[in-house]
Amino acid sequence: MEMHQVRYFLAVAQLLNFTRAAEECNVTQPSLTRAIKQLEAELGGDLFRRERPAAQLTELGQRMHPLLKQCYDAAVGARSLASSFKSGEIGALRIALTHSIDLALLIPHLNEIKRQFNRLEFRFLRGSAREVGDFLKKGDAELGIAAEIDEAWDRLDVWPLFTENFELVVGDGHRLAGRNSVELDDLRSELLLSRTFCEHARRISASLREHGIDIEQGHEVSNERDLIELVEAEMGIAMVPHTSPVPERLTRAAVTGLDARRTVNLYGIAGRQRTAVGNAVMRMLRGADWRAIAG
Secondary structure, three states: OOHHHHHHHHHHHHHOOHHHHHHHHOOOHHHHHHHHHHHHHHHOOOOEEOOOOOOEEOHHHHHHHHHHHHHHHHHHHHHHHHHHHHHOOEEEEEEEEEOOOOHHHOHHHHHHHHOOOOEEEEEEEEEOHHHHHHHHHHOOOOEEEEOOOOOOOOOEEEEEEEEEEEEEEEOOOOOOOOOOEEEHHHHOOOOEEEEOOOOOHHHHHHHHHHOOOOOOOOEEEOOHHHHHHHHHOOOOEEEEEOOOOOOOOOEEEEEEOOOOEEEEEEEEEOOOOOOHHHHHHHHHHHHOOOHHHHO
């Protein structure tokens, strides 16, 4: 089935006249008639009763009309969409982030990108560090943002964006609330919440363990929202990156003597052609001044 056959069929179905339909489609009547006969042969029956003064749809033609119209409209829509993408009127951004990256970090840059395109479509994918790497490999995402991807693939491009410290977060009624900094000894009697969704969770735990901090009795938490609720309920304290969103009613504090940092990176695939949006976002993120955000 060819799309021009469907177009000719729809024209005759609307005008109920082969001559006028041929004029509407800017073809000769024999060409239009031949195309419709070929379509009828493929579908196994007549689509029109060729009567005078007007053609009439057969039962088969009536049943096929909505299906062929839907098919034709979809094809026209696809062609229009492809043309818009090619001309730059529409852009699409597919970006993968690990669970520990706050999307708010990207909002100012995405707002700026939106001004460069008449229409911009976003697709955000979330996953673990390994899943972000898989999204990039399979082409599901064009760019990735993660603190660390445990992947030694030689086609993986890595551009560091910023480095930030991990900080202690406690509830406003906690004994450590209100302090700008705390000592490692202050943590020895505390119940620590482990952010298992964070790429650096094991590293933070290992560093605390090296300083004699008992983390075996802590709770494991699989998402940021649950972590915050537990801290607010004073069911534990947590180490979070500086850019993690924390309500004002919670207290942040540096931990003196604990070297706990992470570098947030932008990832792409070397040699893979990027869209105009992907290139623009990559340049914008790499050129941004992250110092105020990263503390």
